[in-house]
Amino acid sequence: xxPYLVAHDLGTSGNKASLFTAGGTLVRSVTVxxxxxxxxxxxxxxxxxxxxxxxxxxxxRLLEGEDKSRVAGVSFSGQMMGCVPxxxxxxxxxxxxxxxxxRSREQExxxxxxxxxxxxxxxxxxxxxxxxxxxxxxxxxxxxxDVFSQTYKMLQPKDYIIHRxxxxxxxxxxxxxxxxxxxxxxxxxxxxxxxxxxxxxxxxPDLHASTDIAGTVPDFLSTTCGLPAGTPxxxxxxxxxxxxxxxxxVAENQAYACLGSSAWVAYTARKPAYDPQRRTYNWAHMVPGxxxxxxxxxxxxxxxxxxxxxxxxxxxxxxxxxDEAASASEIGAGGLLFLPYLLGERSPRWNxxxxxxxxxxxxxxxxxxxxxAGLEGILMNLGVILSVFTGQAPLQGLxxxxxLANGALVPGxxxxxxxxxxxxxxDANEATGIGAAVAAGVGTGVLPGFEAVxxxxxxxxxxxxxxxxxxxxxxxxxxxxxxxxxxxxVYDILETMSSHKGE
Numbered sequence: 312x313x314p315y316l317v318a319h320d321l322g323t324s325g326n327k328a329s330l331f332t333a334g335g336t337l338v339r340s341v342t343v344x345x346x347x348x349x350x351x352x353x354x355x356x357x358x359x360x361x362x363x364x365x366x367x368x369x370x371x372r373l374l375e376g377e378d379k380s381r382v383a384g385v386s387f388s389g390q391m392m393g394c395v396p397x398x399x400x401x402x403x404x405x406x407x408x409x410x411x412x413x414r415s416r417e418q419e420x421x422x423x424x425x426x427x428x429x430x431x432x433x434x435x436x437x438x439x440x441x442x443x444x445x446x447x448x449x450x451x452x453x454x455x456x457d458v459f460s461q462t463y464k465m466l467q468p469k470d471y472i473i474h475r476x477x478x479x480x481x482x483x484x485x486x487x488x489x490x491x492x493x494x495x496x497x498x499x500x501x502x503x504x505x506x507x508x509x510x511x512x513x514x515x516p517d518l519h520a521s522t523d524i525a526g527t528v529p530d531f532l533s534t535t536c537g538l539p540a541g542t543p544x545x546x547x548x549x550x551x552x553x554x555x556x557x558x559x560x561v562a563e564n565q566a567y568a569c570l571g572s573s574a575w576v577a578y579t580a581r582k583p584a585y586d587p588q589r590r591t592y593n594w595a596h597m598v599p600g601x602x603x604x605x606x607x608x609x610x611x612x613x614x615x616x617x618x619x620x621x622x623x624x625x626x627x628x629x630x631x632x633x634d635e636a637a638s639a640s641e642i643g644a645g646g647l648l649f650l651p652y653l654l655g656e657r658s659p660r661w662n663x664x665x666x667x668x669x670x671x672x673x674x675x676x677x678x679x680x681x682x683x684a685g686l687e688g689i690l691m692n693l694g695v696i697l698s699v700f701t702g703q704a705p706l707q708g709l710x711x712x713x714x715l716a717n718g719a720l721v722p723g724x725x726x727x728x729x730x731x732x733x734x735x736x737x738d739a740n741e742a743t744g745i746g747a748a749v750a751a752g753v754g755t756g757v758l759p760g761f762e763a764v765x766x767x768x769x770x771x772x773x774x775x776x777x778x779x780x781x782x783x784x785x786x787x788x789x790x791x792x793x794x795x796x797x798x799x800x801v802y803d804i805l806e807t808m809s810s811h812k813g814e
Contacts, residue, residue: 314383318747321389328369329744335766355411370537386545386751388553389469391489394447396462418449425507436593443491477526484595485552521597522754545754553746570715574611590659606658606696636679649688727780737769
């Protein structure tokens with residue numbers, strides 16, 4: 312009988328737990344939902360106890376009726392760039408501030424006043440931004456001094472769960488690279504950045520490889536958490552990095568695209584890819600010594616879901632109808648463009664003021680044209696990110712994961728827009744869980760190495776770009792770029808109007 316690997320993916324809206332065999336077979340998965348709280352325009356929080364309850368409930372449901380002695384290890388994928396302040400007993404002192412929160416713009420500015428953007432980017436592989444953990448820690452220090460004075464450690468979501476399971480104060484290099492204070496190439500906390508932020512290093516957890524074992528499940532927790540006593544707890548990685556492993560991007564220059572609620576393009580590299588305009592950034596990879604250069608857009612699947620609510624609300628099989636309607640429209644959607652900036656934008660724009668737009672609407676346009684333009688706008692934006700990487704690495708194709716990857720049109724459209732072959736994965740929605748399972752397997756010695764991820768994957772036949780369609784999309788991408796640039800001053804005006812709401 313093959314050993315079992317338990318993988319948890321602590322997301323924004325729930326925890327998805329998966330049970331795999333060491334041979335790569337998915338036995339079952341369960342999802343336990345919980346809710347984030349969005350408020351005051353730019354704030355996003357969650358209750359860390361919800362994560363713990365979800366992990367425990369998921370373990371019990373996942374292993375019901377199974378031989379628990381076969382569990383070789385458990386590991387985690389987790390939402391990144393969070394902030395969970397805890398006391399010496401590991402109790403959360405306030406709700407977690409999660410990745411989507413941008414309240415710490417004042418702290419971002421203070422950091423920028425003390426370190427140049429270029430110097431910061433060279434140390435961390437990232438921009439200075441309120442999206443990251445360090446600025447959130449600074450906000451707590453400045454605005455909630457009572458909480459900060461009681462804080463023993465600042466943790467990421469998965470590391471909070473690991474502490475509750477093992478008592479260890481640890482994080483891995485990938486999650487650390489999402490804090491904005493890791494020296495990416497040296498793999499140490501950056502003294503220069505912590506000094507500029509006036510943040511003590513002892514508030515940070517110990518740094519480890521993703522495959523290190525943090526500890527084992529103690530006897531007194533086994534019944535509560537649903538895992539056998541003695542189960543090795545492997546640290547795992549941030550969700551973006553687990554997705555890279557789960558997409559099979561574990562060797563140099565292997566690239567993939569993830570089309571989920573947000574979307575990104577990334578690849579595996581030996582050295583960080585430093586863009587002169589800082590349009591992209593770099594995570595520490597789960598594979599030791601490697602990094603994964605990345606460019607992320609804010610609203611991919613969320614833009615498509617917005618169009619579904621707007622155009623197909625209440626329809627059964629709405630997404631099938633959308634695919635059919637978009638298929639009836641042609642490249643360019645009858646001269647219609649969609650800018651997918653419903654939540655502002657990260658790569659390559661780095662413009663929180665950006666807004667979504669349809670450009671070119673006429674009385675003749677149909678719902679199918681709007682859906683087609685929506686998909687084309689999402690994928691062209693990914694193409695703009697990918698173009699940043701083309702001079703950095705010889706990327707030969709894209710593996711494709713995420714919910715939107717299941718659409719009938721998307722893989723072929725992405726191939727035509729990027730000019731690269733696209734390889735959809737049959738397990739497109741399982742990538743983060745697969746990445747966490749591989750961490751558990753490698754960490755416990757059940758798997759021989761990261762190349763064993765191939766056991767877990769089924770790669771579909773590639774979609775090859777059509778030269779004629781690619782040429783048409785090249786013209787469309789030029790118009791797409793010009794539309795964004797023309798609207799930048801309009802976004803500034805709209806931001807001013809938005810800030811006066813209710814006056």
